[in-house]
Amino acid sequence: xxxxxxxxxxxxxxxxxxxxxxxxxxxxxxxxxxxxxxxxxxxxxxxxxxxxxxxxxxxxxxxxxxxxxxxxxxxxxxxxxxxxxxxxxxxxxxxxxxxxxxxxxxxxxxxxxxxxxxxxxxxxxxxxxxxxxxxxxxxxxxxxxxxxxxxxxxxxxxxxxxxxxxxxxxxxxxxxxxxxxxxxxxxxxxxxxxxxxxxxxxxxxxxxxxxxxxxxxxxxxxxxxxxxxxxxxxxxxxxxxxxxxxxxxxxxxxxxxxxxxxxxxxxxxxxxxxxxxxxxxxxxxxxxxxxxxxxxxxxxxxxxxxxxxxxxxxxxxxxxxxxxxxxxxxxxxx
Amino acid sequence: xxxxxxxxxxxxxxxxxxxxxxxxxxxxxxxxxxxxxxxxxxxxxxxxxxxxxxxxxxxxxxxxxxxxxxxxxxxxxxxxxxxxxxxxxxxxxxxxxxxxxxxxxxxxxxxxxxxxxxxxxxxxxxxxxxxxxxxxxxxxxxxxxxxxxxxxxxxxxxxxxxxxxxxxxxxxxxxxxxxxxxxxxxxxxxxxxxxxxxxxxxxxxxxxxxxxxxxxxxxxxxxxxxxxxxxxxxxxxxxxxxxxxxxxxxxxxxxxxxxxxxxxxxxxxxxxxxxxxxxxxxxxxxxxxxxxxxxxxxxxxxxxxxxxxxxxxxxxxxxxxxxxxxxxxxxxxx
DNA sequence: TTGTATGCGTTATCAC
DNA sequence: GTGATAACGCATACAA
Numbered sequence: 001x002x003x004x005x006x007x008x009x010x011x012x013x014x015x016x017x018x019x020x021x022x023x024x025x026x027x028x029x030x031x032x033x034x035x036x037x038x039x040x041x042x043x044x045x046x047x048x049x050x051x052x053x054x055x056x057x058x059x060x061x062x063x064x065x066x067x068x069x070x071x072x073x074x075x076x077x078x079x080x081x082x083x084x085x086x087x088x089x090x091x092x093x094x095x096x097x098x099x100x101x102x103x104x105x106x107x108x109x110x111x112x113x114x115x116x117x118x119x120x121x122x123x124x125x126x127x128x129x130x131x132x133x134x135x136x137x138x139x140x141x142x143x144x145x146x147x148x149x150x151x152x153x154x155x156x157x158x159x160x161x162x163x164x165x166x167x168x169x170x171x172x173x174x175x176x177x178x179x180x181x182x183x184x185x186x187x188x189x190x191x192x193x194x195x196x197x198x199x200x201x202x203x204x205x206x207x208x209x210x211x212x213x214x215x216x217x218x219x220x221x222x223x224x225x226x227x228x229x230x231x232x233x234x235x236x237x238x239x240x241x242x243x244x245x246x247x248x249x250x251x252x253x254x255x256x257x258x259x260x261x262x263x264x265x266x267x268x269x270x271x272x273x274x275x276x277x278x279x280x281x282x283x284x285x286x287x288x289x290x291x292x293x294x295x296x297x298x299x300x301x302x303x304x305x306x307x308x309x310x311x312x313x314x315x316x317x318x319x320x321x322x323x324x325x326x327x328x329x330x331x332x333x334x
Numbered sequence: 335x336x337x338x339x340x341x342x343x344x345x346x347x348x349x350x351x352x353x354x355x356x357x358x359x360x361x362x363x364x365x366x367x368x369x370x371x372x373x374x375x376x377x378x379x380x381x382x383x384x385x386x387x388x389x390x391x392x393x394x395x396x397x398x399x400x401x402x403x404x405x406x407x408x409x410x411x412x413x414x415x416x417x418x419x420x421x422x423x424x425x426x427x428x429x430x431x432x433x434x435x436x437x438x439x440x441x442x443x444x445x446x447x448x449x450x451x452x453x454x455x456x457x458x459x460x461x462x463x464x465x466x467x468x469x470x471x472x473x474x475x476x477x478x479x480x481x482x483x484x485x486x487x488x489x490x491x492x493x494x495x496x497x498x499x500x501x502x503x504x505x506x507x508x509x510x511x512x513x514x515x516x517x518x519x520x521x522x523x524x525x526x527x528x529x530x531x532x533x534x535x536x537x538x539x540x541x542x543x544x545x546x547x548x549x550x551x552x553x554x555x556x557x558x559x560x561x562x563x564x565x566x567x568x569x570x571x572x573x574x575x576x577x578x579x580x581x582x583x584x585x586x587x588x589x590x591x592x593x594x595x596x597x598x599x600x601x602x603x604x605x606x607x608x609x610x611x612x613x614x615x616x617x618x619x620x621x622x623x624x625x626x627x628x629x630x631x632x633x634x635x636x637x638x639x640x641x642x643x644x645x646x647x648x649x650x651x652x653x654x655x656x657x658x659x660x661x662x663x664x665x666x667x668x
Numbered sequence: 669t670t671g672t673a674t675g676c677g678t679t680a681t682c683a684c
Numbered sequence: 685g686t687g688a689t690a691a692c693g694c695a696t697a698c699a700a
Contacts, residue, residue, distance in 0.1 A: 002473075004676090004677055004678090005677065005678065006677075014686075014687085015686065015687040015688075016677090016678085016679095016687090016688095017679085017680085017686070017687060017688075017689090018685085018686060018687075020678070020679060020680085021679095021685095021686090023678095024679080028685065028686080029685060029686075030685065030686095033685080033686085045471055047444075047447045047448055048448050048677090048678080049389070049448070049450070049676090049677050049678070050388075050448045050449045050450060051385045051386075051388035051389040051394075051450065051676080051677075051678090052385075052389055052676075052677035052678040052679085052692085053677080053678060053679080054384075054385035054388075054678095054692095055383070055385040055386055055389060055676095055677080055678070055679095055691095055692045055693065055694095056677090056678055056679050056680085056691080056692055057678090057679080057692095058692085060385075061449075062428070062449075064426075070410065070413055070414055070417055071407075071410035071411050071413060071414035071630075072410070073405075073407065073410075075410070076404065076405035076406070076407075076409070076410050077405050079404055079405060079429070080404055080405035080431065083404055083429060083430070083431050084431065087430075087431070087442075090445075092398075092428045092430075092445060092446075092449065093428065093429055094396070094426045094427065094428055094429075095413070095417060095427060095428075095429050096417070096421075096426075097414065097417050097418065097421070108421075110381075111424070111426060112426075113381045114381055114382050114383070114384045115384045115395075115396075115426065116383070116384060116385065137379055139336075224613075224616065224617055253617045254617075256619070257617065257619055257621075260619050260620075279558075280614055280617060282558065283558055283584075283587045283588075283591065283614060283617075283618075284617075284619075285590070285591055285594050285618075285619045286594075287591075296405075338692090338693055338694085339693065339694060339695095340693075340694095348670075348671085349670065349671045349672075350671090350693090350694080350695095351670075351671060351672080351673095351695080351696080352669085352670060352671075353694095354694065354695055354696085355670090355695095355696095357694090357695095358695080362669065362670080363669060363670075364669060364670090367669080367670085382693090382694085383692085383693050383694070385692080385693075385694090386676085386692075386693035386694040386695085387693085387694065387695085388676095389675095389676045389677065389678090389692090389693080389694075389695095390675085390676055390693090390694060390695050390696085391676095391694095391695085392676085
């Protein structure tokens with residue numbers, strides 16, 4: 001099939017040791033033999049065998065990334081950042097779609113353990129004891145992205161969700177709104193749910209506004225249909241609100257579509273601010289004002305952390321990425 | 335570090351051959367030893383080493399997929415389908431972002447060759463001679479997704495672009511439109527560009543309508559901003575059109591946003607039909623009528639083809655996937 | 669039913 | 685400068 005180091009050696013009449021040396025540029029050979037070897041490599045179309053190398057070096061030049069859902073704009077953006085920097089290190093990235101399913105995730109980890117991946121990125125997942133034990137047994141660097149673990153000492157890179165929600169709500173108030181509703185996403189979600197609710201409440205309190213339970217509706221998740229379904233409920237509970245903070249861009253898009261159906265004009269009748277700054281927020285009508293997470297950057301930062309851990313072997317500090325308000329046209333100045 | 339087959343053998347006082355046998359369930363050992371071995375494996379937390387296995391079997395249980403851009407909804411959907419079926423086969427998928435860049439692509443192929451991936455999926459790319467030669471030298475099954483090669487005998491899975499464009503245009507005519515414009519995307523694109531233009535023209539001709547060059551504008555690409563920029567031009571050239579066929583959903587979304595800015599109502603003043611049926615088409619205001627490509631399905635079909643090729647070693651037939659019109663609310667009945 | 673020995677393609681440690 | 689050769693962890697042909 002594919003030619004080996006042995007074939008090259010034979011062709012040039014040197015030992016495999018020598019070939020290996022020039023292959024790795026270690027020196028200890030004459031210019032002449034180097035040229036001959038290099039030439040033979042070209043001629044034979046020799047490809048180093050990653051299996052053999054891995055066996056010796058215990059290194060696969062591969063990292064894995066696990067998502068609850070690969071095919072979301074959210075995941076895609078992170079993946080983009082990860083892929084770019086991983087490729088820069090000469091490594092490859094394996095993607096895994098866990099569907100937030102425990103058994104499936106464990107099966108993946110097993111596979112990744114056998115493949116001896118050099119590092120693992122966990123996106124938007126809660127780390128269970130089962131996962132953690134497995135990860136520990138693998139002795140593989142791990143970094144969390146857009147999530148964190150309160151139980152286990154895993155480094156993470158994410159935005160401060162509570163702070164970001166505070167900023168979004170505060171922005172609305174700065175624009176003159178006092179009656180502000182919220183579509184919260186899943187409040188059971190300890191990472192992306194509750195903290196954003198807390199941030200919203202705190203911003204209100206900070207300006208001396210009292211929080212009213214009627215101004216918030218808790219959707220099941222963070223999707224478009226969640227927004228679509230929730231806005232009518234919110235408006236029924238709280239007809240007097242002039243603005244709504246949606247816990248995700250998808251929810252915001254759903255709310256906007258819902259408003260459109262009900263003949264409510266955005267932002268004339270109702271202002272909307274989202275969360276994430278996905279590509280869809282640009283495509284919205286009107287374009288969506290939102291608080292941005294630097295997703296691609298987060299991916300690349302996380303990947304860099306992984307490589308630091310592999311090389312230095314040291315524990316790495318977590319990173320809180322800064323969020324920013326992207327002003328577009330879905331919020332009206334009151 | 336990690337324990338090996340040898341450790342297991344020692345623990346149970348059998349030979350490594352025996353351990354290997356029960357590991358692979360080949361039979362040829364007593365129930366008693368099997369139990370003991372299995373037990374020791376659990377106890378020691380033994381993990382098979384994929385490097386060693388790969389070295390012997392010449393199989394990595396890994397396939398690679400190359401995209402011009404990983405972080406698009408288009409790519410994501412395909413990836414989702416691929417990941418699902420590949421995982422079903424107990425393999426992993428490596429993602430590569432080529433950026434449609436020759437050198438970068440070649441570097442990827444080199445890496446994949448060294449890793450001895452079992453198969454390669456090429457999405458939305460033109461296969462150059464350089465790529466093909468490299469692929470040939472790798473002796474690795476390849477299947478093309480959402481593209482095809484006129485020069486090289488590579489199996490593909492895609493929609494019939496010309497036919498789909500015909501269907502879209504024909505749908506518009508069935509809804510009573512006679513003056514139909516098109517925003518074509520990149521007409522130099524031999525796979526996704528020209529065929530869709532041809533389909534549009536043919537649908538017109540089929541109903542006895544004459545094609546007018548003024549009714550079409552060729553954007554640089556297939557993106558949102560292409561649609562945003564192109565609609566005004568189209569409307570200037572052809573003020574009397576009542577409907578437009580956009581060569582992608584992103585273009586359609588851009589056109590709709592553009593119309594919104596110009597105070598043109600969709601679909602009352604102008605009907606729009608897209609192409610792809612990405613998730614965004616649901617989120618559009620109004621929801622976008624479009625011709626759907628079954629992207630996720632295409633991914634899974636392509637992956638299945640890959641495994642057939644690996645196992646059977648046989649050449650595989652290409653697959654033309656059927657497209658369908660998804661009726662939503664962006665087309666008005668005239 | 670089980671064990672021994674060889675080889676897969678490299679790298680690395682010795683020698684020379 | 686260069687060449688043998690022993691690992692790396694596993695599968696398998698061949699013996700027993």
